[in-house]
Amino acid sequence: MLEVRSLQKAFHPLSGGAPLVALGDVSFRVAPGQFIAIVGPSGCGKSTLLLCMAGLMRPTAGTVLVDGRVVSGPPENLIVVFQEYNKSLMPWRTVLRNVRFGLEGRGQSSTEIDAEARRALDLVGLRGFERHYPWELSGGMQQRVAIARALARRPAVLLMDEPFGSLDALTRHELEDALLQVWGEVGATILFVTHDIEEAIYLADRVHVLSGRPSRVLEQIEVALPRPRHQLKTREDGRFIAYRHQIYELISRETARHAPASP
Amino acid sequence: MIWRESRWNGIAVLVVLALSWEAAGRAGWVHRLFFPPVSRILASFAALVASGEVLRHVGVSLWRAALGYALAALVGIALGVAMGYWRRAYEAAEIVIELGRALPPPAIIPVAIVLLGIEDAMKVAVIFFSCAFPILVNTTDGVRAVDPVLLRSARTFGLGEGETIRKVIVPAAGPFIMTGLRIALAIALILTVISEMVGATSGIGYFILDSQRSFRIPQMYAGMLVLALVGYLLNRAFLLADARLMAWHRRVSDSA
Amino acid sequence: MRPRVPWLGLAVLAGGLAAWEALSRSVPGLGDYVPPASRVLLTLGGILANGELAAHVRASLVRFAGGYALAAALGVGAGVLLGSSRLLYSFVEPLVELLRPMPSPATIPIAILFFGIGDEMKIVVTAYACTWPILLNTLDGVRSVDRILRRTAATFRVGRWRTLFQVVIPAASPQIATGLRVSLAIALILVTTSEMVVANDGLGFYILDLQRSFRIPEMYAAILALAVLGYLLNRGFLALDGWAMAWHRGATRKELL
Numbered sequence: 001m002l003e004v005r006s007l008q009k010a011f012h013p014l015s016g017g018a019p020l021v022a023l024g025d026v027s028f029r030v031a032p033g034q035f036i037a038i039v040g041p042s043g044c045g046k047s048t049l050l051l052c053m054a055g056l057m058r059p060t061a062g063t064v065l066v067d068g069r070v071v072s073g074p075p076e077n078l079i080v081v082f083q084e085y086n087k088s089l090m091p092w093r094t095v096l097r098n099v100r101f102g103l104e105g106r107g108q109s110s111t112e113i114d115a116e117a118r119r120a121l122d123l124v125g126l127r128g129f130e131r132h133y134p135w136e137l138s139g140g141m142q143q144r145v146a147i148a149r150a151l152a153r154r155p156a157v158l159l160m161d162e163p164f165g166s167l168d169a170l171t172r173h174e175l176e177d178a179l180l181q182v183w184g185e186v187g188a189t190i191l192f193v194t195h196d197i198e199e200a201i202y203l204a205d206r207v208h209v210l211s212g213r214p215s216r217v218l219e220q221i222e223v224a225l226p227r228p229r230h231q232l233k234t235r236e237d238g239r240f241i242a243y244r245h246q247i248y249e250l251i252s253r254e255t256a257r258h259a260p261a262s263p
Numbered sequence: 264m265i266w267r268e269s270r271w272n273g274i275a276v277l278v279v280l281a282l283s284w285e286a287a288g289r290a291g292w293v294h295r296l297f298f299p300p301v302s303r304i305l306a307s308f309a310a311l312v313a314s315g316e317v318l319r320h321v322g323v324s325l326w327r328a329a330l331g332y333a334l335a336a337l338v339g340i341a342l343g344v345a346m347g348y349w350r351r352a353y354e355a356a357e358i359v360i361e362l363g364r365a366l367p368p369p370a371i372i373p374v375a376i377v378l379l380g381i382e383d384a385m386k387v388a389v390i391f392f393s394c395a396f397p398i399l400v401n402t403t404d405g406v407r408a409v410d411p412v413l414l415r416s417a418r419t420f421g422l423g424e425g426e427t428i429r430k431v432i433v434p435a436a437g438p439f440i441m442t443g444l445r446i447a448l449a450i451a452l453i454l455t456v457i458s459e460m461v462g463a464t465s466g467i468g469y470f471i472l473d474s475q476r477s478f479r480i481p482q483m484y485a486g487m488l489v490l491a492l493v494g495y496l497l498n499r500a501f502l503l504a505d506a507r508l509m510a511w512h513r514r515v516s517d518s519a
Numbered sequence: 520m521r522p523r524v525p526w527l528g529l530a531v532l533a534g535g536l537a538a539w540e541a542l543s544r545s546v547p548g549l550g551d552y553v554p555p556a557s558r559v560l561l562t563l564g565g566i567l568a569n570g571e572l573a574a575h576v577r578a579s580l581v582r583f584a585g586g587y588a589l590a591a592a593l594g595v596g597a598g599v600l601l602g603s604s605r606l607l608y609s610f611v612e613p614l615v616e617l618l619r620p621m622p623s624p625a626t627i628p629i630a631i632l633f634f635g636i637g638d639e640m641k642i643v644v645t646a647y648a649c650t651w652p653i654l655l656n657t658l659d660g661v662r663s664v665d666r667i668l669r670r671t672a673a674t675f676r677v678g679r680w681r682t683l684f685q686v687v688i689p690a691a692s693p694q695i696a697t698g699l700r701v702s703l704a705i706a707l708i709l710v711t712t713s714e715m716v717v718a719n720d721g722l723g724f725y726i727l728d729l730q731r732s733f734r735i736p737e738m739y740a741a742i743l744a745l746a747v748l749g750y751l752l753n754r755g756f757l758a759l760d761g762w763a764m765a766w767h768r769g770a771t772r773k774e775l776l
Contacts, residue, residue, distance in 0.1 A: 056670050080674040087667040091770035092689050101685075102675040135770040153675070268606050273613035280614075297632060351527070358528035359535060365750035367707040369715060369723065370742045373730035377552050377738070453622040453708075460624060461715045461727065468624070472716070475628035483632075487625050494620030 001032040001189050002053070002157060007062035008214075009048050022048045023059070024214025030189060032156070037200035038193045039247060040210030040218075041255045046193045049210070050161050053191065054080045066157060077156040083165045085142040089134040089149075095121070096130035099149045120152035121145075123182050140171035144178065151182065157189045165195065172196075173231050176203055180229060197251070201243045202229055209250050212258040218250055299481045308485035317470065317489050324466040325493070327383055328455045331390025335447060339395045340440060343402025344428060347436070353403065360399065368393035368454055372461050386458040386466075393454045394447035401446070405439025406432055438512045441505050448501055452494055467493070554736045563740035572744055575725040579710055579748075582638055582721065586645025587706045594650045594702075595695060598657025599688065608658075623648035623705070624712050631717060641713040641721075648709045649702040656698025660691030693767045696760055703756055707749050722748070 009023040022045035030036050040046055051057035053064050055074040064071040066078055079102070082088045089098050099117040108116075121127060124144040134142050143163055150158060164172040176199060183190055194200050200207045201223055209218045221243060225234055234240055281301050287293045288300035311317035346353040346360075371392050372385070379385040409432050417427045433440075459468030467490050474483035506513070536556050543555040554562075566572040601608045626647055627640075634640035664687050672682045688695075714723025722745050729738035761768075 051670075054674055056673055074674050074676050076676065078674075080670070082667050082671065084667050087665045088671045090668075090686070090689065092692075092766040104685075105678065105681050133766060133769055135766075135772075268609045270609070270613070272606075272609040273611060276610050277613055277617070354525060354527040355531045356528070358525060358532045362532075362746060362750070365753060366742070366746040367704070367711050367749055369708055369711045370726055370745045372715065373726050373738055374742065376730055377735065449622070453624055456622045456624045457708075457712045457715075460627065460712070471625055472628045475632055480632070483628055487621060487629065490625050491617065491621035494622060495616075498620055 001034075001067060002030040002191070003065040004028050004049075004053065005063045005065070007049065007052055007064065008060045009045065009052055009057070010060045021214035023052070023216075024211075025216045026062070026210070028208055028217050028220065030191065032189055033187050035183060035190045035192065035203060035205045037204035037207045038191060038210065039195065039197055039200045039207060039251065040215060041212045041251050041258070042195065044210045044212050044215045044254075046195075046210060047161050049215075050080065050159050050191070050193050054078060054159050056080065075157075079150040079153055079155040079158055081143075081146055081150050081158065081160045081163050083162040085139070085146045085163075085166070086135070088146055089142060091133065091135055093133075094130065095126065095132050095134060095137070095145050098134060098145055099152050102149050102153045116152050116154075117148075120148040123151055123185065124148045125178060138171070139167050140175055143167065143175060147179070147182070151186060154186075155188055157191070160190065160192045162194055163192075164199070172199070177229075177231065179203070180227075184228075197244055197247050198235065201225075201240055201247070202231075202234060207243070207247060209247055212254045218254070221246065296478075296480060299484065303481045304484045304488070307481040308488055311482065311485055311489075317467070317486065320465060320467045320470045321489060321493060324455050324459065324468065327386045327458075327466065328390055328451045330383075331387045331454075332394055332447060332451045334387070334391045335394030335398055335451075336444060338391075339398030339443065339447070340402050340433075342395075343399040343440075343443075344406055344433065344436075346399070347403040347406025348428065348432065360396070363392075364396050364400070368450070369457050369461070372458055375458075376462055381462040385462065386455065389458045390451050390454045393450050397446040397450060398440070398443040401439050401443025402436060405436030405443075408439065409435040438509055441509055445501060445505070448497060449494075452497070456490070552735065554739060558736050559739040559743065562736040563743060566737055566740055567744075572725075572741065575720055575722050575741075576744065576748065578720040579714065579722045582641040582645060582710045582713075583706050583752075585638070585642040586710065587649055587702065589642065589646035590649030590653055590702060590706070591699060593646065594653025594698065595657050597650075598654045598695070598698075599661055599683070599691075601654075602658040602661025602691070603683070603687070619651065623651070623709060627713055627716055630713075636717045641710060641718070644713050645706050645709040649706050652701040652705065653695070653698040656694050656701070657691065660694030660698075661687055663694070664690045693764060696764055700756055700760065703752055704749070707745075707752070711745070 005027055007023050007026040008021070010019040010021045012019045026049060038046055038049065048057065052059045053071070055064075055071045055078070066075045069075070090101065093101065096114075096117055099120055100113050103113045103116055118127075118130070121130065124147055126141065126144055126148060129137065129141070129145075134145055137145070143166075147163070164175050167175065179190075180203060192200070192203055204223050206223060207221045209221065210216070211218045223243060225237060225239060284298060285301045288295055288298045288303075308317075342356075346356055368389065371389050375385040375388045379388055413431055413435055414427065417431045422430065455466065456468035456471075459466035460472045463469040467486060471483055471486040471490065474480070474486055539553075540555045540557060543550050543553050563572075601611060623644070627644055630640045630644045630647075634643055668686060668690055669682070672686045677686065710721070711723035711726075714721035714725075715727045718724040722741060726738055726741045726745065729735075729741055
């Protein structure tokens with residue numbers, strides 16, 4: 001479904017001087033319907049990777065293929081959900097109209113768009129909030145709106161850039177479970193970037209651990225934990241703890257290896 | 264061909280405009296009265312500066328503006344702090360202030376003429392009136408926006424009211440006050456020009472209008488150029504002062 | 520939230536008016552230059568009744584509307600254009616920086632030269648002055664549209680025009696509204712000024728003319744009328760702004776949750 005081949009991304013400062021190489025050589029494959037989490041030390045370029053995959057940033061070298069086709073701009077069946085929901089949602093539109101946004105201007109009738117939007121809101125558990133404005137809702141609910149907006153398009157691939165990073169722990173757990181449920185019903189391929197190792201293990205089929213800058217994939221760790229996941233039981237599972245140790249050690253080594261760099 | 268963003272783009276545009284203006288004037292494509300060649304304007308500009316004529320007018324204008332501005336700053340900041348600090352003061356004055364704000368400043372000119380004649384006092388009064396409001400309003404906003412945590416800290420340290428105002432509130436409201444002062448600077452210049460066009464026999468505003476009336480067109484343009492220069496320099500000077508005084512604020516807001 | 524009645528403010532206003540009245544009547548000679556408030560109000564009624572004031576108000580409003588509308592169209596249009604293209608702006612920037620510091624009334628003489636002494640001149644002068652805050656605010660607003668918002672439109676593959684009209688301009692609208700509000704006051708100033716410099720009708724001309732013919736109570740009355748006009752225009756704008764930008768007020772309120 002998704003293939004990343006030797007992706008490289010370097011940033012050249014305007015003032016001249018050495019370029020900042022975020023992505024060194026990133027390669028991996030994702031099969032359809034999989035839930036992949038991406039973790040790595042701070043500043044390793046996780047978000048950069050996501051933006052390149054989403055066609056929102058042009059890589060310096062390498063390619064991304066979605067469904068066999070090379071990504072040169074935002075692909076049709078791929079949607080990104082950003083961390084900053086309050087900057088991504090439109091404060092001048094109601095919740096319903098926000099979700100409708102992604103469907104407008106594509107030739108569908110207003111009735112169809114409405115139905116799709118309401119269906120998506122239902123999926124994320126926000127039925128009844130259609131006439132509210134995003135800023136009237138809590139952070140967690142706002143992010144649900146953003147997710148609904150993406151789901152309304154029925155994408156084959158969902159890229160999520162630390163979507164729960166701005167939320168408190170309880171809301172985060174709530175949304176993790178909500179996301180897993182939605183994924184179960186919708187069956188899209190999900191790539192989930194996070195700095196939270198436990199969250200990554202909890203959610204994913206497989207965790208890709210990135211190295212520090214210039215980043216590459218250090219390891220791909222298959223998460224052999226039963227589904228459905230459970231906030232308490234899964235997190236107490238011996239294997240969960242083992243994965244946690246494994247990934248934590250990998251990342252600590254990477255963080256220590258690199259001199260403290262200013263992001 | 265890919266155009267790159269650079270400062271030269273804009274300079275090139277200016278040069279092209281100036282050259283076309285010059286060529287059009289010389290070739291007679293446009294009425295030479297309306298569009299004297301740039302060279303003539305610049306020559307006029309040089310002559311005026313050399314003879315000291317334009318500097319005399321600018322000096323007079325700046326004198327009036329400075330006086331009005333300084334008075335407005337004094338009164339505006341003092342009243343602004345009072346209104347921002349004491350709720351009573353704000354409530355008492357707010358309607359009168361709002362009414363004063365609603366009046367377009369040029370309307371004050373005839374009243375000032377009646378009460379003060381057409382000399383400098385009239386212009387200083389008009390400038391004072393127009394500048395006081397933005398300074399006052401912004402100062403009030405700034406004082407009200409001072410973080411209550413700061414005030415509580417001052418109280419914990421046993422600072423008296425006067426000290427708190429002087430050492431905590433006014434500096435904290437600094438950025439707002441500077442905003443008001445910056446706006447008032449532009450207003451001061453505008454009202455100086457206006458009052459000189461309506462009732463004066465000196466000053467750069469009078470000079471430009473008079474040049475037009477006596478059809479000394481290159482001089483009119485030269486006068487406008489001088490005025491633009493003065494405005495630019497004043498602004499620059501203000502930004503420098505602001506950078507110095509508000510350096511702390513810039514660093515705080517950068518790290519936010 | 521119920522609007523509170525500003526009793527103290529009204530009391531101060533009433534007190535001020537009373538003091539005005541008293542001083543004007545008692546101080547010898549003062550009444551000629553500062554007639555009592557009551558006389559000013561009566562005179563206001565008079566010039567309203569005989570239509571004298573209305574004619575001048577109408578003349579000023581026409582120029583105001585023309586200049587403001589022109590400035591809004593130019594300012595927003597140019598602001599959106601220049602805000603969307605850094606390259607385009609780089610061509611225009613020095614010209615902008617050159618003209619900006621020049622006080623707008625300085626354009627009156629050149630406008631008289633090119634457009635004569637009629638309505639066109641006043642509309643052009645007003646439009647010139649008002650375009651600046653609208654343009655600069657629009658420019659800034661468009662530029663400040665958050666990167667995340669733009670990327671959101673991109674990930675949904677929203678076309679360029681739809682992105683401009685359905686994302687960028689709404690996102691920039693609070694700032695555009697600020698520019699439009701500031702220009703309101705500027706428009707009134709320039710209309711009044713140009714009418715004082717050269718005109719034969721309009722509030723600016725009227726007030727100055729009343730001063731020259733030493734019809735002092737009428738002069739104050741006309742000034743009061745101008746202040747009321749300015750106040751009403753402002754209030755009208757705020758009401759419109761309150762309705763159109765309600766979402767912005769809600770969104771920028773401090774987080775309650």
